Amino acid sequence: MxxxxxxxxxxxxxxxxxxxxxxxxxxxxxxxxxxxxxxxxxxxxxxxxxxxxxxxxxxxxxxxxxxxxxxxxxxxxxxxxxxxxxxxxxxxxxxPLVMDAVTIEGERVTLPAINEVSLLRETRQTAWIEVSVSGRVVLDELVCDGVLVATPAGSTAYNLSAHGPILPLGSSLQALTPISPFRPRRWRGAILADSARIGFRVLDPVKRPVSAVADQREVRDVASVEVAIDRAxxxxxxxxxxxxxxxxxxxxxxxx
CATH class of the missing domain: 3.40.50.10330 (Probable inorganic polyphosphate/atp-NAD kinase; domain 1)
Structure with missing residues (x-):
């Protein structure tokens, strides 16, 4: 048929x-x-x-x-x-990924992302971001232009241009990749299981505003963002x- x-x-x-x-x-x-x-x-x-x-x-x-x-x-x-x-x-x-973002005004926005979720500085000021994995803080302060989470399908897109790893399809992994990191200087990112929930907290969201982008859809002035694979x-x-x-x-x- x-x-x-x-x-x-x-x-x-x-x-x-x-x-x-x-x-x-x-x-x-x-x-x-x-x-x-x-x-x-x-x-x-x-x-x-x-x-x-x-x-x-x-x-x-x-x-x-x-x-x-x-x-x-x-x-x-x-x-x-x-x-x-x-x-x-x-x-x-x-x-796909699911991005759950909360703005500094308290608005909550949930969006899917097929390639990646990226956090990007909005001004010339570097972003200061706390990074956690499944509720555990792994970086107290990431000073950077931004940071992203990529699926295997999206690992050859923005993630690759930011020097992140290429992930094979079916690998049950996700890439956590910094964008122009200043501190820690030698941190290149991490490869995480697709069961991990990745959290970001913007440490100075007023002076150093950050936007969150799910593929091509942007949420400005975020205070916190959580990203997870939607395995359903x-x-x-x-x-x-x-x-x-x-x-x-x-x-x-x-x-x-």
Whole structure:
């Protein structure tokens, strides 16, 4: 039985042209009626598509084709043999992070993050942040431009550019990575089990304000943030066998 498919495209000319080509030869349904989604765009559009499913609370597999720039989360673009490619595709499950932030005004904001949650200084003043893991303070004072928590799927994104470790998919790990740390000078971060709950307390939130960003959604002037893997939620990404995400993540460790 053929699954009901929805087709979504980013607003770029390349994605719109690809969308028109596929619609000439295939039938698609509305996203809310679909058993799977085909997404045309780049990594940013894939994240947007996944976040939209989380908001609707209806999760179906997503098969992306790259009509963007990097396309790390996407398959190669081709309008040919779509049915055969979908039948051969491997499905990988990715659990998102949940960020629970409290602002200095007492507002509480909870957001999901598929790649990472990052805390970033808002001004020229460095951030002073206390770091805890599962309720235990592990750093009394991290002086830095910021700090982030990344999933295995997101470990090759902002985390990698901040010199964090690449985590294999299925490793049940998360990366805790400082961004331009000043004190402690030699602390490079940590690799933690995905069961760990990571807490951040901003030590001087008025003089040294900090924002918290869950993927692309920002909460400004935070006083504290807690981050944990949402193991009850599984996003499903589909990949061609020759372009599986776990293989790509592995090979990133050998790129100079």
């Amino acid at each position: 053929t699954l009901a498919r929805a087709l979504l495209a980013s607003p770029t000319p390349a994605a719109r042209e690809a969308e028109a080509e596929l619609r000439r030869t295939h039938d698609f349904v509305a996203p809310e009626d679909a058993d799977m989604i085909i997404a045309l765009g780049g990594d940013g559009f894939m994240l947007q598509t996944l976040h939209a499913m989380l908001e609707r609370r209806r999760i179906v597999p997503v098969y992306g084709m790259n009509r963007g720039t990097v396309g790390f989360l996407m398959n190669n673009w081709s309008a040919d043999d779509l049915d055969a490619r979908l039948s051969r595709a491997r499905t990988l499950s990715v659990s 939620t599984a996003l499903k990404l589909m990949f061609d066998p020759e372009h599986a995400l776990d293989d790509r993540i592995t090979m990133e460790q050998f790129i100079s």
